[in-house]
Amino acid sequence: MNAATAVRSFISETFFVDDFAEEDSFLQNGIIDSMGMMELVAFIESTYGFKVGDEELIPENLDSLSNVCRFVERKRSQAA
Amino acid sequence: MCGIAGFTLRAELTEETRAEEGARLRRMVASLRHRGPDALQGMLREGVALGHARLSILDREGGSQPMGDERTGVTIVFNGEIFNHEDLRGRLAGEYEFRTRSDTEVILASFLKRGIDCVHEFNGQFAFAIHDPRDGSLWLARDRFGKQPLFYVHDSKGFSFASEAKALFAGGVVEPRLDGRALMETIHLWGPTSTRSAFEGVRALAPGSFAHHRDGSLAVRRYWDLDVSDERIDRGLSLDRATDELEGLLVDAVRLRLRADVPVTAYLSGGLDSSLLCALAQEQLGGKLQTFSVAFSQNRYDERGFQASVAAALGTEHHEVSVDDADIGDVLPSVVEHAETTLLRTAPAPMLKLSSLVRSHGTKVVLTGEGADETFLGYDLFKETAIRQFWARQPASTGRPMLFGRMYPYLSVSKQSPQMLRQFFGLGLDEPHALDFSHRVRWTNSGRVSRFLAPGFVERLEGWDPVRELLESVPEVVRSWRPLARAQYLEVHTLLSQYLLSSQGDRMLMANSVEGRFPFLDHRVAELSARLPDSMKLRGLTEKLILRRIAKGRVPPQVWNRTKFPFRAPIAAALIGPRAPSWTRELLSRDAVDAVGVFDGGKAERLLAKLSALQGLPSEADDMALAALATTQLLAQRFLSERQIPDCDLNAVEVQVA
Secondary structure, eight states: OOHHHHHHHHHHHHHHOOOOOOTTTTTTSSSSHHHHHHHHHHHHHHHHOOOGGGGOSSSSSSSSHHOOOOOOHHHHHHHO | OOOEEEEEEESSOHHHHHHHHHHHHHHHTTTGGGHHHHHEEEEEETTEEEEEEOOSSSSTTTSSSSSOOTTTOOOEEEEEEETHHHHHHHHHHTTTTOOOOOOHHHHHHHHHHHHHGGGGGOEEEEEEEEEEETEEEEEEESSSSSSOHHHHHHEEEEEESSHHHHHHHTTTTSOOOBBBHHHHHHHHHHOOOTBSBBBBTTTEETTTTEEEEEEEEEEEEEEEOOOGGGGGGTTOOOOOHHHHHHHHHHHHHHHHHHSSSOEEOOOOSSHHHHHHHHHHHHHHHHOOOOEEEEESGGGGGGHHHHHHHHHHHTTEEEEEEEEOOHHHHHHHHHHHHHHHOOSSSTTTTHHHHHHHHHHHHHHHHEEEOTHHHTTTTTTHHHHHHHHHHHHTTTTTTGGGGGGHHHHHHTTTTGGOHHHHHHHHHHOOOOOOOTTTTTTTTHHHHHHGGGGGGGGHHHHTTTTTTTTHHHHHSSSSSGGOOHHHHHHHHHHIIIIIIIIIIIIIIIHHHTTTEEEEEEEGOOOOHHHHHSSSSSSOOOOOTTTTTHHHHHHHBBOHHHTTTTOOOOOOOSSHHHHSSTEEEEEHHHSHHHHHHHHHOOOOOOHHHHHHHHHOOHHHHHHHHHHHHHHHHHHHHHHHHHHHHOOOOHHHHHHHHEEEEO
16 A cells, blocks of 8 residues: 555544545644644554654644645655 | 513403413423522513512512512513623612612613613623513513523514523423524634524623513614724823722622622632632631632643632632543533533533532522633734734734744644744735734634535525624714724624623533522623723733732732633544443434434534544544534534423412413
8 A cells, every 4th residue: 555545544534534635734724723733653663663752743844735745755765 | 680572462361371371481480490490470460471580689578570660561581691780779669669779670670760771771691571561561681791691582473581592492482493593603713602592593692782672673773892992091090000090990899799698608629710700709708708710620620729829828618529521521412412512622621510519519699700811902913803902914024923933832833833823824925904804823723614514404594604694783973993802892892792601601501400600700800901002901022011919919829920711622432432431322424413404414414533543642633523513413413302390380370371
């Protein structure tokens, strides 16, 4: 499963959202709240096996599906 | 406090209709017995039926209702208290011959003199109906903040009213059906808006309004509204003088509310407001005050240490009821039975346990601290609004949003970067002048419950937005107010009137026949507060500054120093897991949820599975969704099927036919 599909299905199932666009801000659209952000980070860490540092907790990395996918790709390529 | 009910009669009474309408009135009054178990009475006469369930507090001998004026036939049923009735009585004495000591008769006399404009003179909490046979009018009125409830049905068959919707169903005046719009309003705004109930066709008389029914037509008018506009502010008032003036007024507000022919006690949460109230009451009662508190077995909700320290410092006779997770789940069906609405929180449940504790000690009147947070800017929402306004002036600033971290040291948001805080609290930052600027974050969060709704339910409301509808109903002038004033207006009209005073207030008190009295909601206090600049209330991140000055030396230092601690109760822990009450298995199953048709059964099942498997605390969003789901299922179960009223209640009602 690619990251986009996996993260989308995690968000749909965890936060009960049926549909959202890749570029939608999670926080501004109320798709997930600040506590949900922590759940998302925990999911990324456990699924992709890397740690998300405090300095990486920024919207550019986490606040939309496309941002998360880019972030995950970058981290994985760094690790590889 | 009491319950009232009644309806108009069009045709002349015949032998047959007399029996039929008498039985209808009897059922309505019987269904309100919890509000007034001391006497249940009704009267039927040309044009109208009026009923009353009485909780006797003042003039226990003479205050019987319905009460009529012999000369004119003008007759009243009344729920509540007029606290300045002695002063009014003095002013009316030359023109009206009083037969009782009751405040009910003071309303009657005032109405005879001034007509419905008499409401402006009343300092109190009230909902009443007056029938005037001289012109066939039926008048309804409700106090300024909506401390007492009043619902009505107006359709081609006639006009009926009651303190609670259940009486209208008992009277058979309307078929109970859930109102989809009220539900959408509740899951966004915490309660339906001021003129709606949870049921189709059952309207609420808005706080601060009266209604006039005559010849089949109905006119509703607002006679009072919160005015915290800039023009009200008295710039010449020093903090010292303002503090003295407010102190004098609060002492008087408490003094008026200690008047009763039965002992007056107080709720003590352990926060600043209730502690100050208890201190003021104890000063006047000379050591006889009884206080009542909720203690939680879960530490994160519990305030018992603070409560005990206040009770000890003031020397009150203190009582507490301890509430655990299972208790919340067990009483929730009863909570919904009385609140008559979907809820996003379970906090009314401990309040129901608390009023039961009061009653078990043989007392039936309590002072309670509602209104101080709205009037003196106590809520975090006001601080958020202030910070967001400050930040909106410099939107690029990374330092400004960090104030949220200082404000919420205990929340996960504080651990986040300024950029994350920006995404969360920055919602609507580009529109600092928008009317809903203050509430957008909260309403967006609670509105997320709507994703659990059944597709069929949502389809019927396609294109209808509860927030937009609320904002459109706000008077134009409010839009020009400063941001904190707009926030206060919205907070009073939504959370205070439509949730705290109703679902968590009156209904939980009256369920156990206990009357609440609210000194901070004496309208004189609100009007004085409107004259004070915001900086006397919220200074930096210190809330309720002026109240703190009055409380200093009156309450223990650890309470005086406390920041606002939200009153909350467990939701998921109360409804999920091995100790969950048995009703949850039946009512929260996928099939049962689909059968009601409001929430989506599949999503409900997944939510329950997620929460069951959870280690640690549930998210705010999931907790609220569960509360809304469970209470909606209970609401449907309790109200959508026929309900028998016990014979003992029916037989307790005396109906007189004039």
